[in-house]
Amino acid sequence: MVLGTFVLSFCYNGIGRGLAAQGRFTPIVSAILMPVRSLRVMVFATLLVRYAAYRRRL
Numbered sequence: 610m611v612l613g614t615f616v617l618s619f620c621y622n623g624i625g626r627g628l629a630a631q632g633r634f635t636p637i638v639s640a641i642l643m644p645v646r647s648l649r650v651m652v653f654a655t656l657l658v659r660y661a662a663y664r665r666r667l
Contacts, residue, residue, distance in 0.1 A: 614654050621646060 625642065628634050634642075 613657055614650055617653055618650055
């Protein structure tokens with residue numbers, strides 16, 4: 610579960626960093642996306658935990 614969250618975050622940050630380096634993101638857009646990114650990681654981790662519990666019938 611942790612590995613999945615790290616991989617997803619790494620990919621998302623890599624794409625965002627590339628777009629920011631090209632100048633396609635303004636500082637305002639980056640400031641808005643930062644908390645959205647954190648929220649997305651928390652939701653993804655919660656879904657992974659729920660799925661793992663469902664598979665193990667907990």
